[in-house]
Amino acid sequence: MNPIRTLILTAVVILAVIPASGQVEFTFEGFAMMQPGIDQVGATLTVYGIANPPASAPTPLPMDFVNNQYTLAVTGMVVTAFAENPVIATKDFDFQGGTIQIFGEPIIGGSAADYANTGTFTDGDMMVQAAVDDGWSMLLDNPIGFGYSGAGIGTCDLNGGSSLGDLQSYGFPTDDWTFAGSAIAEPSFFITVPAGYNYVFGVKIIFPYDPTPNADATWSQVKNLFR
Amino acid sequence: MKRLSWMMVLLVLGAVTAQAQTYEVIDVIGYLYESDNDPAATGFPPSQAGDVLAGVGFVDNFGYTPYWDPIAYEYTWILDGLVSGGEVDLGNGLIRMFYSGGTLDFVAQNRAGPGYTMPFYGVNPPDPSAIGTFTDGDVYLHGVITQFVLTFDTLNHSGNYQGAIQFELGSSFHPDLELLFPDGMTIAGVVGAGADSTVPDGYDMEADGHVYHDPTIPNDDLTWSQVKNLYR
Numbered sequence: 001m002n003p004i005r006t007l008i009l010t011a012v013v014i015l016a017v018i019p020a021s022g023q024v025e026f027t028f029e030g031f032a033m034m035q036p037g038i039d040q041v042g043a044t045l046t047v048y049g050i051a052n053p054p055a056s057a058p059t060p061l062p063m064d065f066v067n068n069q070y071t072l073a074v075t076g077m078v079v080t081a082f083a084e085n086p087v088i089a090t091k092d093f094d095f096q097g098g099t100i101q102i103f104g105e106p107i108i109g110g111s112a113a114d115y116a117n118t119g120t121f122t123d124g125d126m127m128v129q130a131a132v133d134d135g136w137s138m139l140l141d142n143p144i145g146f147g148y149s150g151a152g153i154g155t156c157d158l159n160g161g162s163s164l165g166d167l168q169s170y171g172f173p174t175d176d177w178t179f180a181g182s183a184i185a186e187p188s189f190f191i192t193v194p195a196g197y198n199y200v201f202g203v204k205i206i207f208p209y210d211p212t213p214n215a216d217a218t219w220s221q222v223k224n225l226f227r
Numbered sequence: 228m229k230r231l232s233w234m235m236v237l238l239v240l241g242a243v244t245a246q247a248q249t250y251e252v253i254d255v256i257g258y259l260y261e262s263d264n265d266p267a268a269t270g271f272p273p274s275q276a277g278d279v280l281a282g283v284g285f286v287d288n289f290g291y292t293p294y295w296d297p298i299a300y301e302y303t304w305i306l307d308g309l310v311s312g313g314e315v316d317l318g319n320g321l322i323r324m325f326y327s328g329g330t331l332d333f334v335a336q337n338r339a340g341p342g343y344t345m346p347f348y349g350v351n352p353p354d355p356s357a358i359g360t361f362t363d364g365d366v367y368l369h370g371v372i373t374q375f376v377l378t379f380d381t382l383n384h385s386g387n388y389q390g391a392i393q394f395e396l397g398s399s400f401h402p403d404l405e406l407l408f409p410d411g412m413t414i415a416g417v418v419g420a421g422a423d424s425t426v427p428d429g430y431d432m433e434a435d436g437h438v439y440h441d442p443t444i445p446n447d448d449l450t451w452s453q454v455k456n457l458y459r
Contacts, residue, residue: 023425027435029254029288055285056256056348056433057425088317090378137383143323143376144389150378151416153385178423180385182416183436190250190412190439202416202435206423 024060025206026102026128027052028072031115031193032184032201034079041082045095047074047181047201048121050113051102060172060207061127061163063104071103071113071121072203077132089142093152098132100156100179100205115194128167129160130177130205138181147188149200152181156205178206253333253438255304257284258430259417260352261311271419271431272381274324276313280377281353282306282434283361285346286333294442295367300335303346303361304438307332309375320382329372331392331413331438335399336364351429366397368440370411377417384419386432394440401457404444411440 030049037043051063051070063070077098084091105111105124114120136154158164158174168174182202185191191200259282261271268275286302289295295302309329314322336343342363349357370392379386392411396404415436420426423433449457 023427025425027256027287052254052256052287055287056258088321088323090317090321137385139321139378139380139385139387141323141378141387142389143325143378144374144391146389146391146412149387149389149414151385151387151418153380153383153418153422178418180416180418180423180435182418183387183414184416185414191414192250200437204416204418204433204435206418206425208422208424 023057023207025054025057025204026059026072027054028070028203029183030072030201030203031197032074032199033197034199038186038198039082039084039091041079043079045074045077045079045098047203048072048113048115048118049201049203060167060170067107068104069107069110069113069124070127071105071124073101073103073118073122074132074203075099075101077136080135089148091140091148091150093138093140095132095136095138095154098136100128100130100132100203101126102128102161102205115197125162127161127163128158129164130156130158130179132156132179134176136179138184140184140186147186147191149183149185149191151184154179155208172207176208178204178208180204180206250439251442252290253286253440254288254290254436255284255413255415255438256287256435257282257304257433258348258426259306259432259434260430264311272314272322272379274311274314274322274377276311278311280306280309280311280324280326280329280375282430283346283348283352283358284434290437299338301338301343301346301364302367303334303336303364305332305334305358305362306330309372317378320380321378322381323376323378326372326375326377329375329390331370331372331390332362332366332397333368333370334362334364334397335367348427348430350427354429365399367399368394369397370394370438370440379417379419384422384432386417386419387415388417388434388436389414392438392440396444403447406441407443407445408441411438413438 028049032047049072053065077095081094103124138152140148140150156179264277309326346360375390377388415434417432
């Protein structure tokens, strides 16, 4: 086979593989508290969670879920606006500020995460830190009457942690990762939360970019890639 | 050993019935897609009256597990047949859809069993070769959805759904067994493809949430002969 043709075929195959490997996210399930209380401007949201092993999309970093437990702490998100609309049964929140931290700790020899002891969520190796630097919004609604539940969304910039360098070496940009809150819910008939918490709260931190964007190139430019 | 296992399962289930009502929390994650009833409209949103919402995904954790075995089995979920009543404009970019019909099934695949296929999302559902990899196991729980509402913010591509479900045990269980409390519910946050690069082509949004149901199976008084007959 013509070596150039082989190279081009190889390049096409590589490009086909890269998008799958780039579709990554961190996923956590946990609980959140709003202090001094829910549904008020000025309250501060704090979230603690435990990572589930990846099921739908891989994690951005190699993570050993057999031997390690990975935990999440989100602190310092302040409610800057709150509006409740009883007609359409919605609660709308805006937040500013906040820090996200992801920790890893050995299961054997480490302290298992315990919602009654929040220090157990922050006592491992702080692998990734991010700043919620562009606001965050949360919408809860209650259209059926089961209680308020919903989701939140915003962005965050990765700015620290022992694995930040690894993420950068993998080619991930650090800015504007999607920071989503999923299946956020107030306690209700079906849903319970540990003492001191106000919400069930899932967190997803998603690599936001099209992994391999198209780049227009002439045939000569393509050929130059292999010279 | 198979008979012993069944006896052990029955004993465990009997023990469960002695507890107060306890909701099992099943964590679900996957992707949703809505068909286009109107050929002139593509994708989601919009949600036209008659569009059908469906989705597939994985169970990625259990909060309370009286009879699930996530080591030996891979559990997937299949949401299907939710017919949109059309989107209602709530203002400020918010739309809300009330759906009718629909089912939510949980399927168990023996990882070491013959014919096991690793589920994969594929592209452009409903690709039968992709969806079939989520459905080709034993139905553990079958849910009939009685209410389902999706609220979506078209400005930030985020939203959530809530649903009420009537559950019944699937084909993995003896047909005489049934749930004591069939009422359940599901909630999830959704992130649309516009804000979530992990959404495969053809799917409209990622869903991450929980299903709550009570797994209690009531005791059934049987004579010893009737018990023996179960294994003949």
